[in-house]
Amino acid sequence: MQINKTWVVIACISFNIGSISYAFVSNSMNNALKTLYIVFEISKDDQSFFAGALTSSAYIGAFFGAILTTFIKKYHTGILMADVCLFVGSSLLIFSDIYTFFIGRIIAGIGCGMCAVCQPVFIRQISPTSMYSSMGGLLSTVFSFGYFLTMLYGVWFPTTDDITSPDQLNQYFWRVYFFVGGIPSLIRIIVMKTIYNFQTPIFYIQNNQDDKALAVLKKIYQSSNYQELLENIREQSQTQNKQVELGETIRKYKKQFQFGLFLMFVFQFCGFNAVVQYSTQIFNDSKSQKTAQFLSFLISVLKWILYSFAGTITLKYYGRRKPLLAGLSLMFVANFGIFIFSYLKNDDLLIVFIFVFVFANFSSTGPIVPVYMPEFVPQQLISYCYYTFWGYSIIILLVFPVAMYFCVFNQANIWGCKTVSCFSRSSRYQVC
Template sequence: MIDKPIQYNGGYVLGISLISALGGYLFGFDFAVISGALPFLRAEFLLDVWWEGFLTGSLALGCMLGCMVAGKMADLYGRKPGLVLAAAIFALSSIGMALSGNLSVFIIMRFAAGIGVGMASMLSPMYIAEVSPAEMRGRNVSINQLTIVFGILITNLINYMLADTGPDAWRWMFGLGAVPAVLFLIGVIWLPESPRWLMKAGQHEKANRVLAKIGNEHFVEMTQAAIQKTLVAAPKASYADVFQKTVRPALLVGITLAVFQQLCGINVVFNYTSTIFESVGADLDRQLFETVAIGVVNLVFTLVAMWQVDKLGRRPLMLIGSLGLAVTYLVLAFVLQNGASAGIVSLLVLAAIALYATSLAPVTWVLITEIFPNSIRGVGISIATVSLWGAYFVLVFTFPVLAKTLGAYGPFYLYAAICLLGFVFIKAKVTETKGQTLENLEESYIKH
């Protein structure tokens, strides 16, 4: 008897991936809102460069805590409860930031927002990876990055429109974050639990029902068999187990790529657009307009990445992006140092955004969700994502100080060097993952 070919319910998989990816929108919102709000917050709270960096980076500190909570929660209780909690925290903290009466309250609320963002930034791509067949996993996980950049673009547009409404415009900028958070919460309630977590928890019948919605009977049988094989004699889901010798190669790649995605420097462009363009004489209106242009380019080239990630592959995109950023940063630093016009700076900034959006931004998240074993995927992704947010805090906290000391151009020479090092690491340690099941990748990366 000849087995039926594997078939997928692509519309269903896409639908639940889109709902889960709304967590990325929250990520994009809080990531971008600070860029438009900073000119108002400087005046409201009389910020110096140290407090400006800490206020911006306080989101990352919350994200680190959120990732640690989400990692353990995901392995013990499933992926869905963490997504629900993330949405609720984000909605409440958005309102809290909008109503803040002093700097301390604002930072506490931004830290709380970071907890929600951190949970969503880890759980959304992990959930999508676990419900997506191998042939469409790269594209579907990249949807999470698409919603991040969509959130950045919409937030930048709203910031631009609110900029002329008075000194309290920043309150509306933050408060409006409650709207997508509530929509995300409603959507997550409808989602099924991850079939891979259900299998690990011994809930085989429920896992079978979810898998049957994703693909035909042959797909269900093959997927269940593959998952079960990886769970036999599997280690307990603890942080200590992630550091065992067999998992270290995957952990090294996951942490290094996560840290590199941040220390490559692009997020100072997102968060400190106003600082960079103020250094070349641009007024507030031009500064906020540049945030919109950045959002548009980010969105367009994220679509390019989604088109190519399952065709060209993960590794080539990462190599092109890291080397391209290194060259672009060197030119950007040179023209900033020599007083170039805002137009030239804008072209180079947008070129850097295009390279990042096509490579490091989406592909890092795809790889992080792919390389860890089923049994400890939640904890493994948690550690990598905590490392990512720790690097983000270092980046955004240090930029105002470095820019004041070295000039706005100085840090970009450093970021260029980091990108070259990242290129060398990717070439030496990252293997291609496109088109392989999570279970096959588990065998290849654990033994790599």
């Protein structure tokens, strides 16, 4: 049976366009911290609150996404709803009203949560098994490209060193900056409602719409017997989706579920939030604004390159476990280096180890975990794993600012200990 690879690749690229908005919205505040302080008088203490608004609402989005994927199984609809939230949320960020800005962050966060849950599963069910590693890697590549665009835009963000009031700001630049983040979502809405307006074959089969399932399968495969292919998918679907209690499902797939929870733990507690998300603040505190913008942009370039490399080459030739273990080991070293040189107040070496961490994270946990999850964890349990992902995010956003206030920001040994824990646990899993 031949696969229509050209159609699959173009379709998956189209389905991933909205990830640019997801990445842009998630990271857009980093470039605008000083501008937002002037426009809304958002202090450093309040910045974590606004960042937490997106993360907390993402938990709600993940919940709705889980309902769509676990019970209704309308992944296509979930992606469209996520895009609507991302576009509307980004549009609200252009107003110079702090309450509207806050609401925009909440709506965009809901879109992020839904996108994180629905998109990987949809790509998984559309992609043939032999192509999923590449298509899953494509998801990471497009997401990192969105992060790259965010930081590229930030390079030209006007300096605010000599500005003391909102009237002195370029009022158009920051508004356009936040609005641009929603445009890829709008594009995906148009594309998915016109060119790729269909659910997955499994959805159609489960709802006795064989004609629509065949129409999608004919786009993906070139076969002489589509009816046989349809029956094979129906049989697999019936086996995988028998109505059983959640407790029984967890007991049956205990190891896979534990591994999914572990992956979410690694993804959040390896130090990513502490180092990468706050890197802009570290750069601003130790360097000039222009230098800080350039360093943040350089991180985005590395992310794009490494996500693409790890997503398409490393995953294909080295599997999942080895790159994950290597990345965790290097992140432990980087976290320890960040702690040492922050304690010694050596800004130059501190930045060096930040980039070491960035290299380790962006070539291991970053691109691997989103691909690993749908491959190893049963579809019925993926959404519950993502609940813990956003739950961990909320915990970090609540605890980390307190640690920053009572301690020194760069007490990265906390995250180094988490990395050691992740590394020691990951060595137990013999999964390729």
